[in-house]
Each structure stands twice: as C-alpha cells, then as structure tokens.
Amino acid sequence: MTDQPFSTEQQEYLKGFMAGVEAKNGPLTGGSGASPDPTDLQRAAQDRTLASGGKLVPEEDAKRKKNPLDRFGEISALAGENKFPKGTDVFLTKYHGLFFVAPAQNSFMCRLRMPGGILNTLQFRGLADMAEEMGGGYTDVTTRANLQIREIAANFAPEILTRLADLGLTSRGSGADNVRNVTGSPTAGIDPQELIDTRADARRIHHHILNHRELYGLPRKFNIAFDGCGVVPVLEDTNDVAFTAVQVQDGFGVPGGVYYTLALGGITGHKDFARNTGIVVAPGDTTPVCDAILRVFIANGDRTNRLKARLKYVLDDWGFDKFLAAVEEETGRPFTRLPPEALLPTPAQSRSAHIGVHPQRQFGLSYVGVVVPVGRITVERMRGLADIADRFGSGTIRLTVWQNLLISDIPNQSIPEALAAIEALGLGHSAGPLRTGLVACTGNAGCKFAASNTKGHAAGLVEWLEERIEVDAPINIHLTGCHNSCAQHYIADIGLLGAKVERGEDMVEGYDLHVGGGAGPNQAIGRLIRPAVAAEDVPPLVLALLETWKTERTPDQSFQAWSATKSDDALTALVGTAA
Numbered sequence: 001m002t003d004q005p006f007s008t009e010q011q012e013y014l015k016g017f018m019a020g021v022e023a024k025n026g027p028l029t030g031g032s033g034a035s036p037d038p039t040d041l042q043r044a045a046q047d048r049t050l051a052s053g054g055k056l057v058p059e060e061d062a063k064r065k066k067n068p069l070d071r072f073g074e075i076s077a078l079a080g081e082n083k084f085p086k087g088t089d090v091f092l093t094k095y096h097g098l099f100f101v102a103p104a105q106n107s108f109m110c111r112l113r114m115p116g117g118i119l120n121t122l123q124f125r126g127l128a129d130m131a132e133e134m135g136g137g138y139t140d141v142t143t144r145a146n147l148q149i150r151e152i153a154a155n156f157a158p159e160i161l162t163r164l165a166d167l168g169l170t171s172r173g174s175g176a177d178n179v180r181n182v183t184g185s186p187t188a189g190i191d192p193q194e195l196i197d198t199r200a201d202a203r204r205i206h207h208h209i210l211n212h213r214e215l216y217g218l219p220r221k222f223n224i225a226f227d228g229c230g231v232v233p234v235l236e237d238t239n240d241v242a243f244t245a246v247q248v249q250d251g252f253g254v255p256g257g258v259y260y261t262l263a264l265g266g267i268t269g270h271k272d273f274a275r276n277t278g279i280v281v282a283p284g285d286t287t288p289v290c291d292a293i294l295r296v297f298i299a300n301g302d303r304t305n306r307l308k309a310r311l312k313y314v315l316d317d318w319g320f321d322k323f324l325a326a327v328e329e330e331t332g333r334p335f336t337r338l339p340p341e342a343l344l345p346t347p348a349q350s351r352s353a354h355i356g357v358h359p360q361r362q363f364g365l366s367y368v369g370v371v372v373p374v375g376r377i378t379v380e381r382m383r384g385l386a387d388i389a390d391r392f393g394s395g396t397i398r399l400t401v402w403q404n405l406l407i408s409d410i411p412n413q414s415i416p417e418a419l420a421a422i423e424a425l426g427l428g429h430s431a432g433p434l435r436t437g438l439v440a441c442t443g444n445a446g447c448k449f450a451a452s453n454t455k456g457h458a459a460g461l462v463e464w465l466e467e468r469i470e471v472d473a474p475i476n477i478h479l480t481g482c483h484n485s486c487a488q489h490y491i492a493d494i495g496l497l498g499a500k501v502e503r504g505e506d507m508v509e510g511y512d513l514h515v516g517g518g519a520g521p522n523q524a525i526g527r528l529i530r531p532a533v534a535a536e537d538v539p540p541l542v543l544a545l546l547e548t549w550k551t552e553r554t555p556d557q558s559f560q561a562w563s564a565t566k567s568d569d570a571l572t573a574l575v576g577t578a579a
Helices: 008-025 041-051 058-065 072-080 088-096 121-134 154-166 199-210 286-300 311-318 320-331 379-392 412-424 454-466 535-552 559-564 568-578
Strands: 098-100 108-111 118-120 138-141 147-152 224-227 241-248 257-264 275-281 356-359 365-370 376-378 396-399 405-411 438-440 477-480 494-503 506-515 527-534
Touching: 041 058, 041 286, 058 088, 072 088, 072 154, 088 098, 098 154, 108 154, 118 121, 121 138, 121 147, 121 154, 121 379, 121 396, 138 379, 147 154, 199 224, 199 286, 241 275, 241 286, 257 286, 275 320, 286 311, 286 320, 311 320, 356 412, 365 412, 376 379, 379 396, 379 405, 379 412, 405 412, 438 454, 454 477, 454 494, 454 535, 494 527, 494 535, 506 535, 527 535, 527 568, 535 559, 535 568
Parallel strands: 224 241, 438 477, 477 494
Antiparallel strands: 098 108, 108 147, 118 396, 138 147, 138 376, 241 257, 257 275, 356 365, 365 405, 396 405, 494 506, 506 527
C-alpha cells in the first residue's frame, strides 16, 4: 500500500469507473440504497459520459451537485444579505431566469417566458410596476418575442420571482441549459392568411416543459418556434426545432389538410439553419414530438464541450436518419413523411407587416404594429400602451421577434384615435425600411459578453442613414454584441458583430461587417467582408453599400439578391473606398 495521493488521471478514471457502476447497478451509498430516479435523464447522461472516460464541463458538474430548480432558498438567503451569486452559482441562478450581468451592470436581469409572445394588459402593467419598483424603469423586447427587466438589485431577487407568479407569468428555465421562450406567430388567430393558429401548440409545449422537471436537464440551450404562415415572419428556421404550417393535398396517403413541417438544427450563430426532415406533424401532436426530440437530445448531447453541445452537433455526428429513428422509438410510432409535391406553396410573408395598421381576419377589426426604438420601452409608455389596448382593443399585447409589439382587435373606426394616442406617447406606428428592419441586442451597456454598445450604435446609425439616403425596399440591419448572436447578425442584409478595434494605442468599440444574410425562402448566411471596423466608421460603409445597391440593382432586386451577384472581393473593395 502507498500513502501517495491519486494522480489527476487516476482520479478521473476512478470517477468514471464508479459512475459506470452506479449507472448499471444504482448508487453505492449507505442508507436506503434507493435506485436512481428513472426520470433523472440528465444524471444518466452524465454517468454515461464519465463511464466512457469523458470529463464533464464545470456547468455539468454544478448541475450534478445540486438541482438548479431547487435553489429558491439559496436565492432568498443571498437576497437577505443583498449579495449576488458567485462562481457556477451565477450559471445555476439562470435556471430561475435571473442573470447576474456584472461587470456590464452590477445587477440581475430577469428574462421572462410567455408562449408566442402574447400577454394581457394586466400582466403588462404589472411588469411595468415591477420594472419601476425593482428595476431600471424599462423593459426590453427580445428577439424571442419576450421581455426582460434589467437593473434589479440583489435583495429583490425572490420578490421578482414571486411577483411574476402573482401575474400568472414565470421566468423559470428562461436561461442556461433549458428550452427558451417558445415563439409563435404574433398575429396568431387574427391573421387573414394564416393556416394554423399557433397559440394552442405554443401554449401546450410551454406548460409541458414547465411541468416536467426532467426536461430541464439539457446539455445546452434549446429553441422551439411555430410559424402558422401568417403575414409576419417568425424566423422559425433559426431554431433547434421549427414547425411551419403547410397545406397537404389529398392523394398522398394521409388526409388532406393543414399540418406542420418539421425542421431541425437551426443555430445561425453557428452558421446553420434548421433543415427540413420531410416529416409532417398534425396540429396537436407537436408536444409529444418535441418531448421525444428533447429526451433523445438530453441522452446524447455533448456534456464535455459547451461549444459542441447544441442539437446541431448531434445531427452532424449522427445524421438525420439515425436521430429521427431514435425519436420515433421514443414516441413509439412512426413519423409521416411526404414528398415535396404533396405540399401546396405557403403564403408569402411581409418584412414590414409588424409595423403599421393591418386588417384582421375578424371583419371590421385591425391590429397596429407599434415601433419600439431598439426594443426598449419605458414603464410610462408600457402603461400608456396598456391603456390604449384596453380602450380600443381587447386588452392584448403581442410581442414580435422584430423587437416591437402589436395591439390587436381595434375597430376600424377607432384606428385614427388609437394612432393619435400612440403618437402622444412619443411612439410611432410607421417607419421607413431602415428603421423597420433594425434589430439590436442588449450590447455592453447590459451584457458582459458584448464588445460594443449595440443599442446606442443602432439608434445613431439609422438616424444618420435616414438623413442621407431614402430606401424604398426592406432592409434588415442587425447589430449583435458578441458571437452568441442574440440579434442574429448572420441572417441580416447587413449584419454587424461587435468587436474591439485597434485605434492607435487604444482599443475602441467596433464591428465585423457581414453582408447578404437572409431567412425563410431567402436563407443565407451573411459573408464577412470587413472585420474590425471602428463604430464611428460603420455608417459611411453601410451608406456606400446602400447607395451602390440603389444605383446598380435591376427593378425590384432586393439588397440580398444584389449582394449575391457580388464577390467577396468586390464587396470588400466597395466598402474599402468608403473608409
């Protein structure tokens, strides 16, 4: 025998060996000797990783030591001392939707969950009260049709969570390794052209996830979206699971009618869109399909490398056939696969339908898309919008992935008065193509990962451009602060990714400039044509691109189509002359 301690390699081997024994025979502990909880899918996946010689990343170790969902007492205790979490507890606290965002802000950000982005005015006012009393006096609309409250002091953490529950809302699972807010068509149920009202499907999967603890055991975050083929795009193909409504013709072995197509693996921050599986899913069956996909992902996602832990990488490693076979086995029934010719063309969508007045399917009613500058709403404006929704509409607020909101169910004869009320709040209901397609993440004013002040730069950029050029076709300009790509810069006509740029002996805020992205029927990943541009130099470069497009385009040629005719070198040379 020797008193020498085990080496690191020996410790990892023994750790994996014992995990393998436990996975097969149950835990080797005293006491009751109970077998592992069969619903603990996360621990079983971790055990298999260790048994095969893998090393868990720190986040997996943290989740293994204590369930993040059982930390309300710890959060309350820290709040009593007015302290924020430290170390991996910062990560674990995100399971309750609370993000400690230092050093950008020495405070919590709380991200909510609201399936399909739809809430009522009672909830909207309640959130305004919370943001005023415990936050920074504003909320941010996100690119998942969601809301965030920022600048929350440590002592308010449990009260924020409790007040959300009082409003019938939750932030549970809105961060860390969980299924994020489920998105759906913002005009669901009111859109004249939609094929499916997505509200029921989004709501079902939302509550299914909330009530199945084992579905919080993912190796990495996960996004689900439903597009009912209404007029406002949802960008469902940027999600891990994308359901898109489609009309199936008779004569292909299934009853004709409306179904969802199933696409998998979207993660545009990693330069990939959800890919069509050839499978159609009946409305109402989406929840068991999502459940099975999640369980296969939990069991087989990477627990050793956070950069390779998304669903895309399981699909890349396995291939779609193997993955879908595993999902079919989990559901206990085969999928319905149809050839493309079985599906009718989907209705066209509009890149500007989230702004302005648009008729609903209900006779005599319209909705108004309100411009929310860079997605931020003060509490005063929140209360004013709630009053407008109650006075003229049905008391419904609908958020969009374009960082704005809709007020629905307004009688047409009341539209002029409603528009005047929106204007009286200092908000708009119309916008030019540049402002309509402007998207910006939180930026370094509120996110520790961001390299640049995206919201500030976005507002300045669009104002500068509008003074110098008139654009008569939709343009999407997206500014994102880091490679997490919350503002999805890769799918924009012009995408700006935050970067630090050398300027003499200093490092200043700037961006990598990407061109030619798109989603939906115009799927494309934007090309990097100019890295490391100082923020103050970005506007002339963007102006040069827009002016050349206007000069050279053929009739009705979009910016994306025009840029696709240009080589990288040609685009680089174009912006080079404007520097």
